[in-house]
Structure formats: C-alpha cells, structure tokens
Amino acid sequence: MRFTKGRLAIPELPEVETVRRELEPWLKDRHILGAELIDAVPHVKYANLPNCVGQRIEAVNRRGKFLLLPLDGGDELIIHLGMTGIVTAKKPEKHIRVHLELTDNDTSNHLYFQDTRRFGRFLVVKQGEYKSMPTLHAMGVEPLSDDFTDSVFKAVLQKSSTAIKTYLLSQKPVAGVGNIYADEALWQTKIHPLTPSNKVPAKKIPLLREAIVDILKKSIDAQGTTLNDYRTVNGEVGAYISELKAYGHAGEPCQRCGVILEKSVVGGRGTHSCPYCQKLPKS
DNA sequence: CGCATTTCCTGGTAGC
DNA sequence: TGCTACCAGGAAATGC
Numbered sequence: 001m002r003f004t005k006g007r008l009a010i011p012e013l014p015e016v017e018t019v020r021r022e023l024e025p026w027l028k029d030r031h032i033l034g035a036e037l038i039d040a041v042p043h044v045k046y047a048n049l050p051n052c053v054g055q056r057i058e059a060v061n062r063r064g065k066f067l068l069l070p071l072d073g074g075d076e077l078i079i080h081l082g083m084t085g086i087v088t089a090k091k092p093e094k095h096i097r098v099h100l101e102l103t104d105n106d107t108s109n110h111l112y113f114q115d116t117r118r119f120g121r122f123l124v125v126k127q128g129e130y131k132s133m134p135t136l137h138a139m140g141v142e143p144l145s146d147d148f149t150d151s152v153f154k155a156v157l158q159k160s161s162t163a164i165k166t167y168l169l170s171q172k173p174v175a176g177v178g179n180i181y182a183d184e185a186l187w188q189t190k191i192h193p194l195t196p197s198n199k200v201p202a203k204k205i206p207l208l209r210e211a212i213v214d215i216l217k218k219s220i221d222a223q224g225t226t227l228n229d230y231r232t233v234n235g236e237v238g239a240y241i242s243e244l245k246a247y248g249h250a251g252e253p254c255q256r257c258g259v260i261l262e263k264s265v266v267g268g269r270g271t272h273s274c275p276y277c278q279k280l281p282k283s
Numbered sequence: 284c285g286c287a288t289t290t291c292c293t294g295g296t297a298g299c
Numbered sequence: 300t301g302c303t304a305c306c307a308g309g310a311a312a313t314g315c
Contacts, residue, residue, distance in 0.1 A: 010307090010308065010309090011309095042291080044311085065309075065310095080309080080310080081309095082292095082308080082309060082310085083292090083293095083307080083308050083309070084292095084293085084294095084308095095293090115292095116292085116293060116294075117291090117292050117293050117294080117307090117308080118291075118292050118293080119291075119292070119308070119309060119310080120309095121310085133310085133311090134310080134311070134312095135309080135310055135311080136310095160285090160286090161285095161286085162285090162286065162287090166286095166287090169309080169310095170310095171309090171310090178308085178309075179307095179308070179309085267287080267288090268287090268288070268289080268308095269307090269308075269309095270306090270307075270308085285315105286314105286315090287313105287314080287315080288312100288313080288314070288315090289311100289312080289313070289314085290310105290311085290312070290313085291308105291309105291310095291311085291312095292307105292308100293307100294306105294307100295305105295306090295307095296304100296305090296306090297303105297304090297305085297306100298302105298303090298304090298305105299301105299302085299303090299304105
C-alpha cells in the first residue's frame, strides 16, 4: 500500500503531542461556559459532557494518545482523536460532534470537535478515574519520560506471550505507540511482529526501547517543522513519512537487505515487515 | 483471568 | 460514468 494523495494523517503520539502544544496556550485557564453535543453518537464516548460547564481548564496534558484536561471543579475532560478527530476554533462544515463555548476574551471562544469517522472520544470523568476506559487505566509508561528504562520495559515484556506487535498496540508496555511506529520500531530492531513478547531476545530489548524513543522524538520534530496546520487533513507528505522504512512500503525492497517487504495482518491490523531481516526466534 | 477476535464508522478507491 | 464491495484505524466489547 502506498500513501495516496489525501490520505489521512493518523494521530499517533507525536501528532497528539503537537496538538497538545497548540491547545495549551489557547485553552489553559479558560472557563467552559457551555457544552453542546451536536450529533447522535454513542453516549459512552461523550459521557457526562454537561458536567464540564462552569469549570476552568487547569492544564492541557497528554497521556499516550489521550489528551487530559483537568478542570478546577474536580473533573477532567478527556479527548481522544481516534482516527479523524480535529479540535479547532474554526467551525467545520461537517461532522461536528461537540461545541464548547469558552471564556469570551477574544475571538477564539468557540471550540469544535469534528470527527468524521466517529472513532474519537470527548468525555468528562472525575479526575484520575479511568475505570470506564480500560486502555487508559492500564496505560504503560510514557516513552519520552525518564521512567521508560530498559529494566522497566524488560519486566513488562516478560508479562505477556502475546505477539510483540499486538502487545505494543495495547498500550500496556509503553504509551502512545500506534500501528505505524510499532512497525517501524520492529523493522529497525529486526524483530518479527509475531514474536511472543516474553521471547524477545534480552539483548534486543534495549534496542527496541531506544528505537521507540528515537522514532517518536524524530517524528515530533518532523511534525513540528513540517505541518503548518495540524487541524487540517494534509494530503501532502509530512516530513516523518519520508523517514518510514516499513509502513506503507510492502512490495518494495527492504532498505537494509533488498528483500521485498511483506504485508500481513497481525491482531487485525495491517503489518509491514521484512521476511529476511525480521525472523521469529527459534524455539 | 488472559488472550484473540469482532465491532464501531465513513470516505476513498479498486474493480466492473 | 455509476455502482458495489471492501479497506483503514484505536479502543471497547465480545468471544473463547
């Protein structure tokens, strides 16, 4: 599969972090004056939305791919972009799910959440209470924090025999790794996507950890310098896309060994890997 | 309980 | 050209 013109940029950790940095100066310390649910959507994804009205946004934080906005009344606004979620002050023409009215101190007092494919979430919980959100509740360590060490990563990989690719996507071993970066990190470190997590060779665990960190950091840098408007679907190729070695390159020669890269399905997700470089460990 | 599979949803696109 | 069928994805729900 190739990146075709108009293809959506899937929000992974680097793009969500870019969004967070944009939202912070806009939203921090504003009061929410009104909250309107625009479209008929599964209620659970927009639970308790009216509760945010009257509260002040204390911060704009990120946990994995989730945006967490603590409110001064003890609640927390959670935003997940899913595949197509866009947070914007400019009213979109279609697919608006939420409209917030904010403190009226300039022209940016309206917030719209647009979500074409309805995979996103926009809900209010009591601060830190993620029981209704199993992925967030069981979220692993932040990859860009000092807590993401070799020993921590090794310990969590020992806990599961699930395929390493699937386990990474579960967000349990480390937060924020999506389909693209999972494929990239596994290609980089020559690990077969189906390798049981607890069978990843010990010597490769530090390499995988390092690859995840490096790729995410590099991608954050690329997003920050290349995309002028993170809110829009950008059909042009972003800088990080040109760095991809595996994702989207099935049918092309591996840049390391020249063997044709394969496309497969792992855990129900499109998976790109090199049949020569990425071998399953003998067992 | 743990792991695997299915579901949600819509626009783009391949194929006829 | 117009129609149908299918695919992509993160997280939750369901199945085994």
